[in-house]
Amino acid sequence: MHPVYTVTGVDWLARNRPELRKVALCSQNDAFDLPSPATYCAAFKVAGYDICREVQYDSRRNGIAAIVQPMLDADPDILCWCTSYTPMVHTMTEYAFAQGGGGMILSCVMDQYERLVARTSVEFMEGTLFQFPDFDDPRLTEKAFFFNQPNLS
Numbered sequence: 265m266h267p268v269y270t271v272t273g274v275d276w277l278a279r280n281r282p283e284l285r286k287v288a289l290c291s292q293n294d295a296f297d298l299p300s301p302a303t304y305c306a307a308f309k310v311a312g313y314d315i316c317r318e319v320q321y322d323s324r325r326n327g328i329a330a331i332v333q334p335m336l337d338a339d340p341d342i343l344c345w346c347t348s349y350t351p352m353v354h355t356m357t358e359y360a361f362a363q364g365g366g367g368m369i370l371s372c373v374m375d376q377y378e379r380l381v382a383r384t385s386v387e388f389m390e391g392t393l394f395q396f397p398d399f400d401d402p403r404l405t406e407k408a409f410f411f412n413q414p415n416l417s
Contacts, residue, residue, distance in 0.1 A: 270300070270347070271307035273370050273393045277342065278311040281391075284368065288317035288335035289344035292352065300347035300372065308344075316340055323352055332359045336366040345371035354380055361388050368392060 277284060287308055291301045301318060308315055317338035321331045335343060343366050345353050353371050360366045361384040374380070374394035381389045 270372050274307035284341035286314045286316045286340045287342040288338045288340035290319040291346040293320040297347050328355050328359045332356050341367045343367050343369050347372040350375040
């Protein structure tokens with residue numbers, strides 16, 4: 265149900281950023297995202313990471329501080345947003361920035377990340393990993409695969 269390619273970010277981190285060892289992750293507790301933390305936790309455990317905090321949230325009931333602050337309090341090297349929806353990814357990232365950080369960010373999606381860079385900083389967003397392509401990338405218009413019109417959103 266959940267794309268296995270999400271583990272590629274964890275694999276890349278393990279090989280290229282071995283100094284980052286503690287991860288805090290979160291996911292919404294709905295049918296769409298419940299498989300996500302299972303996938304990420306399995307990948308982190310196989311790679312030898314310490315999962316210092318795991319938060320499941322209901323975006324309609326939990327305030328952003330109740331979701332992200334416990335993750336920041338765990339002093340992680342990596343903040344993993346799992347497969348949270350784009351509006352939550354933006355809100356959580358902006359909250360982490362406003363609170364002074366909390367490690368590099370790993371997220372399955374990060375649509376319109378240019379807005380996050382503008383609302384945070386280049387330095388804060390440097391090194392952020394996400395698995396989905398930039399769907400508005402004009403280079404995708406030349407590709408013959410499932411996403412034939414990337415500039416239409």
